[in-house]
Amino acid sequence: MQGELIVVVSFLCVLSNLIHPPALSNQHFHQGTTTTMIQATFVTFFCVLSIISIAVLLREVKSATTLLLERNGSPSRSLNQIIDNGNDSTTPKPTSSLNCSRNASLLTSIMKTDLEFYGLRAWSSPKESNKTRIIFPGLDEDLLATSFRGKRIVLLGDSTLRNMNMWLHQLLTTEDVETLQSLSALNLSEANDLLVNYTWKKCEMQSHGRRELQCARTQKIPETKLDDGTEISFVWGPQFKEDECPDTESSSEYIKSLRPQIIVANMGLWWLHFQSKGRNQKGCVAETWMNYEQWLNKTLVLAKEAGSSELIFKTTNFICDEKYTNRYARANHLYRKSDEATIQECFNSIRDSASVTTSNEDILDYCHHGTINNIGSKHLNERLFKFIDVVRETTSLKLSVLNDFEIQSCKYTSIKDGRHYQLLNLARIRLLGNLISCNQP
Numbered sequence: 001m002q003g004e005l006i007v008v009v010s011f012l013c014v015l016s017n018l019i020h021p022p023a024l025s026n027q028h029f030h031q032g033t034t035t036t037m038i039q040a041t042f043v044t045f046f047c048v049l050s051i052i053s054i055a056v057l058l059r060e061v062k063s064a065t066t067l068l069l070e071r072n073g074s075p076s077r078s079l080n081q082i083i084d085n086g087n088d089s090t091t092p093k094p095t096s097s098l099n100c101s102r103n104a105s106l107l108t109s110i111m112k113t114d115l116e117f118y119g120l121r122a123w124s125s126p127k128e129s130n131k132t133r134i135i136f137p138g139l140d141e142d143l144l145a146t147s148f149r150g151k152r153i154v155l156l157g158d159s160t161l162r163n164m165n166m167w168l169h170q171l172l173t174t175e176d177v178e179t180l181q182s183l184s185a186l187n188l189s190e191a192n193d194l195l196v197n198y199t200w201k202k203c204e205m206q207s208h209g210r211r212e213l214q215c216a217r218t219q220k221i222p223e224t225k226l227d228d229g230t231e232i233s234f235v236w237g238p239q240f241k242e243d244e245c246p247d248t249e250s251s252s253e254y255i256k257s258l259r260p261q262i263i264v265a266n267m268g269l270w271w272l273h274f275q276s277k278g279r280n281q282k283g284c285v286a287e288t289w290m291n292y293e294q295w296l297n298k299t300l301v302l303a304k305e306a307g308s309s310e311l312i313f314k315t316t317n318f319i320c321d322e323k324y325t326n327r328y329a330r331a332n333h334l335y336r337k338s339d340e341a342t343i344q345e346c347f348n349s350i351r352d353s354a355s356v357t358t359s360n361e362d363i364l365d366y367c368h369h370g371t372i373n374n375i376g377s378k379h380l381n382e383r384l385f386k387f388i389d390v391v392r393e394t395t396s397l398k399l400s401v402l403n404d405f406e407i408q409s410c411k412y413t414s415i416k417d418g419r420h421y422q423l424l425n426l427a428r429i430r431l432l433g434n435l436i437s438c439n440q441p
Contacts, residue, residue, distance in 0.1 A: 098392065100438035101400045107136045107434055108406045111427065115407055119188035119427035137437065138184025139191075139430035141177050146440075147433035148172060152231045154260040154306075156251070156299070157267045159420065160317050162221055164432075165234035166213050167425035169222045170200055172230060183426070192423050211414055211422050233258060237267035245284035246270075256306045262436060263303045264402065268292075268316030268380040269419060272372035275346035277331030279372055283354030286366045290358070292380060296387050303397055310398040310439055312432070313388065316380045318408035321373040323418035328372075335371045343367050372419075381405055398439045404428045 111118045122138035125131070137143045149172065155161040174180060179199050183191045196203055196213070203215035214220075224232040235251050255263070271289035273281040288295060296313065303311040321332045334342040346367035347360075354363060369379040384401065392399050404424070412421045421428075 100398075100435060101388075103134060103136075103438055104400065104431065104435045105403065106134065107431065108403050110136070111407050111431070115409075115424075115427060116187045116189060119407075119424075120184050120186060120191055120430055122184050136434055139426055139433065140182070140184040141180040143184075143430065143433045143437065144171060144180065147436040148230065148232065149226070150229045151262060151436075152229075152258060152260045153233075153262045153264065154255055154258055155232070155234045156255065156263055156265040157237045157314065158270050160269065161264065161266060161314065162234050162236075163212060163420060163422060164425055164428055165232070166215070166218075166220075166222065168232060168429055169218070169224045170195070170203065170213070170215065171429065172224050172226065172232070174199060188427055189423070191426055195426075205422065212420075213422060213425075231258070231260075233260075237265070237270065244282055246288055252302055252305075255302060259307050261308060262310045262312065263299070263306070263308050264312045264314055264432065265299050266314035266316060267295075268377065269372070271370065271380075272376045273346070273366075273370055274328065274331035274335065274372055275349050275367065277334065277342065277345075278327035279331070280349065281370075283350050283352070283358065286350050286354060286363065286370065287358055289366055289370045289380075290362045292383055293387050296384065297391070300391065300395065300397070300399075304395075308397065310400075310436070312400050312402050312435060313384055314402040315384065315405035316377045317419050317421070318405045319372065319374045319377045320408075320410035320413050320418040322410060323413055323415050324373075325416050328416075328418075332371075332373050336373065336375065338368060377405070400435055400439065402428075402432050402435060404431060407431070 107123070110123055120139040122136060124135040125133055127133055137146070148168065155165050171180065174195075176199055179194065183194075186194065196205060200215065202217065203213055205211045205213060221234050223234075224230055235255055237246075237251070271281070271285060271292070273279050273286070275281065299313075300311060321328075321336075324332050331342075343364070347363055350363045350366060351360070370376050388399060388401060404421075407427060408421050408424060410418075412424050413419065
């Protein structure tokens, strides 16, 4: 707009000189030259001054408008860049699981710019003729009805999915539809306060440790079974045998009996260590980490055998290791700098209990990259995404990733914990709901 107005003013200035050209005929050259030069100089000066004034004025208006929009929560320049990158008309049709994963990645990026504001609110891309418009529902009763109600869903994993299960159970059993519908108009902290302190009157957040949600007369791991056919169950990923080695097969038959339409799975934190420094793992656990892709593939096979149509792998949580204290803080410092003595202790400990067929190289890899800090978390997530890229085109399942790692930050986890994000569960459920609704036909 600024450029267009400047061009118009420039054109009018030129046109003015054409319509009233200076009288420079030979007959009157000498007598008119001085007057004509003064007139031309005045017109030129006026045009230049007008163009500069308009440019400055429009720049100030644009700056003020941008500031006002950002204060009101509208997309900032960085968010507009995210929109441009994600809103590509050449991407596959919305029904493909690949495109749903791309859309989920776009939503994650948008939420991350301001999690308080965008965590629960609906969002839609600008309406442009040459681009496919993308709409992300906010967290409200409509999204709950579309994505969760009437469905059979299994959450398979560790405490990170157990916590989500508790919050989802409370949302789906809340009878106050008006409150549920209002969530998408609230900031994340406002919604947390409304639900925990007012709506869920029999629930409270623990005042210590991980600050998990606890609700009177509700099991710590509730099953959600409603008259509309909703069946949502949490299943611990591995059951540990007497030798403290994980048995990933024990829960398979139970999951098959549930006939879930959707499985959401992750248990990455369980395989991580600070060996000999406060969190020890047996060789068999280390070997499960080494063969992480096998666990992912077994889960894929399980989903097919259970008759599921959709499998969603959750990323391993972001670990804010700066929140660690005491033993964990010291261990994190040593493992982060690859302290030679610490790595050697780790190697010796795992070598003693691992299978003879497990290579020394794999054990050293585990000691360096299987740590319970953000090095270990990122490493597993990189392997997850590579696995998805390889198998996506070989399976009939709708396969995608719930990348809640990207919206987690130190702000939302407790001192000493650093890896559970109770006050992000509503935003995580919103992200999961959008992923499920996108994958529906």
